[in-house]
């Protein structure tokens with residue numbers, strides 16, 4: 001099968017098409033013919049070597065956490081999927097392997113999707129959506145009526161944090177770019193401010209959910225209540241000096257059952273996930289350049 005791999009850490013140009021043999025499928029596995037691959041900011045960071053000192057990968061390495069596609073083959077013990085079924089999945093975040101024509105993975109990690117869900121949207125969901133809902137449901141755990149500052153609220157993760165906060169009965173203050181303020185209000189924020197360009201002069205935030213990091217976020221976090229939880233998923237740290245409580249970094253974990261519910265919420269129209277661009281698999285380098293540049297207003301999807 002065709003994959004996109006990199007041989008050494010470095011710039012996007014290091015991503016290249018290659019041929020690999022598909023692993024054998026075990027009794028509890030499914031083989032998925034991939035129709036869409038979500039490109040995550042983390043893919044770019046793995047490729048550039050940001051994690052190489054503490055989480056080195058075997059080289060050559062095939063990136064890609066998030067896939068959607070069709071079940072092509074099922075293991076002898078698999079009874080809950082059938083050939084041809086439409087599915088999505090978050091792959092093992094250390095092994096990855098999504099930039100490929102096929103994936104073999106445990107059936108327990110796979111989630112069925114309905115016929116009316118665009119494969120690109122399904123591939124956009126797993127990592128970002130699970131991260132967003134886990135920030136709210138597992139880490140902030142807010143009470144009804146509380147106010148949560150959400151930074152990067154219109155990003156892939158941020159949208160699901162806003163969604164989770166609203167579902168929990170909370171008010172959202174979205175810290176976004178100046179040009180994104182109106183859209184943030186349309187997407188469920190009660191108030192929006194331009195991160196880095198506007199000061200906050202309202203009441204203290206009960207909690208902070210951050211997807212951006214850096215000194216501008218730290219300035220806003222000074223307005224967090226002493227009892228607040230400041231949860232960040234950003235790889236850029238929030239400077240902690242003078243903050244009422246230290247920021248805590250959290251990592252996403254696989255949760256196929258919660259992903260199945262999220263997929264249903266997307267199908268029901270409870271949350272909208274924009275796809276900015278679909279590119280062929282062999283344009284992975286271009287996809288990485290777009291993600292690095294930012295400002296895409298949606299997810300970049302690779303199509304094998």
Ligand SMILES: NC(=O)c1ccc[n+]([C@@H]2O[C@H](COP(=O)([O-])OP(=O)(O)OC[C@H]3O[C@@H](n4cnc5c(N)ncnc54)[C@H](OP(=O)(O)O)[C@@H]3O)[C@@H](O)[C@H]2O)c1
Nearest residue numbers: 041131152154155156157176177195233250251252294295
């Ligand atoms: N810890 C974890 O497990 C985990 C899991 C998933 C993601 N993440 C991390 O979370 C971050 C967000 O991921 P994502 O998938 O949501 O990315 P994304 O879709 O690109 O969203 C990022 C959002 O933040 C905005 N933004 C960035 N810098 C900003 C600034 N200085 N001021 C205002 N807005 C700013 C972006 O706007 P523009 O597009 O205009 O730049 C975009 O709307 C990434 O760093 C990613 O690696 C961590």
